[in-house]
Amino acid sequence: MSTGYLLTIFTFIAIYISLALSLNILVGFAGQISLGQAAFFGIGAYTSAVLAIRYSLPFTIDFISAILITGFVGLFLGLPSLRVRHDFLVLATMGINFVVISVFKYVDFFGGAMGLVNIPAPVLFGISFRGGVPYFILSSIYALLTLGLCWYISKTWSGLAFQTIRSDEDAAASVGVSSARYKIYAFGISAAIAGGAGSLYAHFIGSVFPDTFAFVESIAILSMVIFGGVGTLRGPIIGAIILRLTPELLRFISDYRFTLYGALLVLMMLFQPMGILGNGSWLWQKLHPNNRDVANTPQMEVK
Amino acid sequence: MPILEVERVSHWFGGLQALKDVSLYADREILGLIGPNGAGKTTLFNIISGFLTPTHGKVIYLGKPVQHLPPHQIVRLGIARTFQIVKPFANLTVEENVLAGIGMPYYAQFRGLVAPYRTTANVHTASHLLELTDLQNYRNAPANRLPIGIQRRVEIARALAIKPKLLLLDEPAAGLVAKETLELANLIKNLHQQGINIILIEHNMRFAMSLCQRIVVLAQGEIIAQGQPIEIQANEKVINAYLGQE
Ligand SMILES: Nc1ncnc2c1ncn2[C@@H]1O[C@H](COP(=O)(O)OP(=O)(O)OP(=O)(O)O)[C@@H](O)[C@H]1O
Ligand SMILES: [Mg+2]
Numbered sequence: 273m274s275t276g277y278l279l280t281i282f283t284f285i286a287i288y289i290s291l292a293l294s295l296n297i298l299v300g301f302a303g304q305i306s307l308g309q310a311a312f313f314g315i316g317a318y319t320s321a322v323l324a325i326r327y328s329l330p331f332t333i334d335f336i337s338a339i340l341i342t343g344f345v346g347l348f349l350g351l352p353s354l355r356v357r358h359d360f361l362v363l364a365t366m367g368i369n370f371v372v373i374s375v376f377k378y379v380d381f382f383g384g385a386m387g388l389v390n391i392p393a394p395v396l397f398g399i400s401f402r403g404g405v406p407y408f409i410l411s412s413i414y415a416l417l418t419l420g421l422c423w424y425i426s427k428t429w430s431g432l433a434f435q436t437i438r439s440d441e442d443a444a445a446s447v448g449v450s451s452a453r454y455k456i457y458a459f460g461i462s463a464a465i466a467g468g469a470g471s472l473y474a475h476f477i478g479s480v481f482p483d484t485f486a487f488v489e490s491i492a493i494l495s496m497v498i499f500g501g502v503g504t505l506r507g508p509i510i511g512a513i514i515l516r517l518t519p520e521l522l523r524f525i526s527d528y529r530f531t532l533y534g535a536l537l538v539l540m541m542l543f544q545p546m547g548i549l550g551n552g553s554w555l556w557q558k559l560h561p562n563n564r565d566v567a568n569t570p571q572m573e574v575k
Numbered sequence: 576m577p578i579l580e581v582e583r584v585s586h587w588f589g590g591l592q593a594l595k596d597v598s599l600y601a602d603r604e605i606l607g608l609i610g611p612n613g614a615g616k617t618t619l620f621n622i623i624s625g626f627l628t629p630t631h632g633k634v635i636y637l638g639k640p641v642q643h644l645p646p647h648q649i650v651r652l653g654i655a656r657t658f659q660i661v662k663p664f665a666n667l668t669v670e671e672n673v674l675a676g677i678g679m680p681y682y683a684q685f686r687g688l689v690a691p692y693r694t695t696a697n698v699h700t701a702s703h704l705l706e707l708t709d710l711q712n713y714r715n716a717p718a719n720r721l722p723i724g725i726q727r728r729v730e731i732a733r734a735l736a737i738k739p740k741l742l743l744l745d746e747p748a749a750g751l752v753a754k755e756t757l758e759l760a761n762l763i764k765n766l767h768q769q770g771i772n773i774i775l776i777e778h779n780m781r782f783a784m785s786l787c788q789r790i791v792v793l794a795q796g797e798i799i800a801q802g803q804p805i806e807i808q809a810n811e812k813v814i815n816a817y818l819g820q821e
Binding site: 427428429430431432433435436438439440442443444445446447448449450451453454457503 | 662674733
């Protein structure tokens with residue numbers, strides 16, 4: 273394996289860590305299952321691509337616009353979550369995914385099925401960031417910033433409010449949490465981060481095509497969150513790493529690698545449904561025997 | 576002026592009338608709300624706390640109509656409640672459940688998005704509430720793994736965390752053992768002495784009679800009696816309503 277190839281994989285992993293963490297805000301923190309995260313990823317990528325190609329705007333502006341515009345679209349597309357219960361939300365977010373892809377595909381402005389190509393490499397402080405180590409560092413910084421933001425959110429009242437609506441919306445209302453408001457926040461924040469990841473992706477690859485952001489991609493991102501351990505910060509990270517690496521490591525069995533990948537997912541859900549590093553998982557208890565879920569629970573006198 | 580007035584409230588669930596022209600008031604007291612199964616007691620609590628909008632009628636709190644407000648706004652006015660079927664935040668510890676209540680003033684403000692919740696002052700307030708409800712030993716326990724009696728106390732502690740003027744308790748003694756029931760009665764008296772007004776739904780007649788200064792009896796959606804515990808005990812309609820059930 274060449275260094276270039278490895279760096280490409282690592283850059284992808286960094287981008288997918290941001291994506292998995294972004295979806296975790298929605299699914300893990302606020303308890304809103306979404307099968308549409310790739311749509312936000314795509315909106316960020318296309319925003320950035322359009323601004324760079326059609327308007328020749330510099331990377332910084334493309335990137336920040338991708339975050340803001342996708343965040344704004346997220347607020348708006350979060351509205352269905354106010355009207356529908358969990359199982360329908362899954363369908364609604366799927367729908368969002370299909371709508372967004374069709375827009376990319378059938379609106380000429382977005383390049384149609386041919387996508388948008390020749391997206392210039394980002395230039396920051398006079399340095400060009402095409403591929404290699406610099407781009408890996410750039411995307412790692414973004415992943416770290418995302419992690420920091422998620423950590424900070426979990427310490428704030430809004431983080432606690434997300435937990436309450438995930439647990440029980442009536443109980444949340446009884447302590448003054450408007451679940452509508454906080455669902456919209458979760459969609460907005462989650463989408464904004466995914467939008468930034470999309471921008472990094474577009475400038476990394478240099479081109480965007482509609483199918484990259486299709487429904488299967490949403491499933492892939494959700495798998496990372498659930499595989500690693502939904503609701504924790506470590507889970508989506510480890511999920512993104514393992515699920516991005518496995519197909520690469522299994523390349524030698526070529527055709528069967530996705531069969532194995534699928535089997536891995538199924539086994540995981542059967543035996544460790546909380547995710548590989550989720551609270552209460554076998555591995556997490558081995559690594560971290562003092563975690564509060566087991567150790568600090570007082571012995572209950574159950575009659 | 577009473578703290579709370581319910582004015583001619585009726586409520587329909589589709590074709591079923593759960594409340595028929597109910598009027599009552601609550602003042603600086605422990606008010607008991609009793610009645611057989613399906614009488615409409617919980618429905619009335621849901622209406623007062625904003626979880627349901629009554630089909631007809633008004634709820635006046637501190638002189639202002641509030642029946643159109645959603646629950647997360649009602650609670651900001653100082654009306655807290657517990658649930659008949661307990662709903663603690665299962666994914667949070669007991670302490671975090673209480674902190675979630677302490678956060679009530681923040682959730683509607685921008686500050687809530689950026690202010691950390693686990694401050695020394697907030698943890699201190701939470702500790703105080705945990706002591707008051709005798710939960711200090713369960714501080715770090717996940718709320719969903721506790722026996723029902725303790726989960727009920729967690730709900731009371733969480734409700735107290737919003738600093739209520741009016742506290743609605745929906746069958747707080749249900750599922751408790753005798754000793755716990757006694758402790759609960761003491762807690763409720765204590766809260767009342769601290770100036771919190773309480774409306775209590777109760778099935779256990781003896782418990783209600785010993786605790787409440789005044790009692791309202793609902794049966795099949797209608798108020799059939801109200802008055803002092805002694806009067807209620809002797810009231811023929813009440814006896815019939817309860818006998819009819821058994
Ligand atoms: N959401 C609802 N939809 C339809 N009917 C309902 C609903 N909630 C309550 N009811 C009906 O309204 C009536 C009153 O119910 P409610 O729960 O208020 O009674 P309750 O006095 O609290 O009874 P219990 O002592 O069993 O708790 C019952 O007939 C009940 O079946
Ligand atoms: Mg009831």
